Amino acid sequence: MYKVKVYVTLRENVLDPQGNAVKQSLHSLSYREVKDVRIGKFMELTIEKSERSIDELVRDMCEKLLANTVIEDYRYEIEEVVAP
């Protein structure tokens, strides 16, 4: 079994209105050090082992559904775990 963590965020060059609002809110709380906030999604997938490569599988899922690559970037971490 694999535990896969997928992180999806708006691309660097795409304005993130939510992130901007949160940044301003942090500034008004006097956290002046905050330079940028990007808001994204975090997904945890539990995936069974199969003959297909786990890396390829997760990348396919990201490209097809989990991220919209027109405006979003994704990255993921794969951890092998013992099935319960």
Add this chain to the structure above:
Amino acid sequence: MKFAVVVFPGSNCDVDMYHAIKDELGEEVEYVWHDAESLDEFDAILLPGGFSYGDYLRSGAIARFANVMKAIRKAAEEGKPILGVCNGFQILLEAGLLPGAMRRNHSLTFICRSVALRVENNETMFTSMYEQGEVITIPIAHGEGNYYCDEKTLNQLIQNKQIVFRYEGENPNGSLEKIAGIMNEKGNVLGMMPHPERAVHELLGSTDGLKLFQSIVKYWREAHVVTA
């Protein structure tokens, strides 16, 4: 002429769309469920607004894998008029039938009010009944209508006259280049955030949306007179 209104779980403008076609336009119309195999019997396909599949993950992201999308893709290739309004537009973007993507409105709020639109291209099967540059009043109702595409795509949209509607005056949602509606290169797939089906009767505050549907009928009649 026979229209299809595609209904996804979570569509909520399907009844308005049906009403606009049946009672105001006076053409044949049927609801088609999201798992339909074929749309061959229809002359035009309408994707209504709403929150298909709860808009989970992203607006339109899950709807694009609905079974009916294969038939919609086929209809698009055949050159049939396909109109996606609001969530319907978002689905067409996710499906790649139109270029670009939607972001949250720059205000981060859901906006529901009438806006002014400029007809940027009246040489299309969707807008031939309007004057070029005509300013019309159509309601919007969305939280994610902030259109985005990269520069290369934007240049193509401008060069090919694929930008069909722009917001006139104030930009309500932060949309790139004030884009409110775009079509594909072939010109038979139109996506727009404003709701023409909500502007088809005086009682609704505007009849400006009716001409869009009348344009589709006009196009269809002319095409069928030629081939008859």
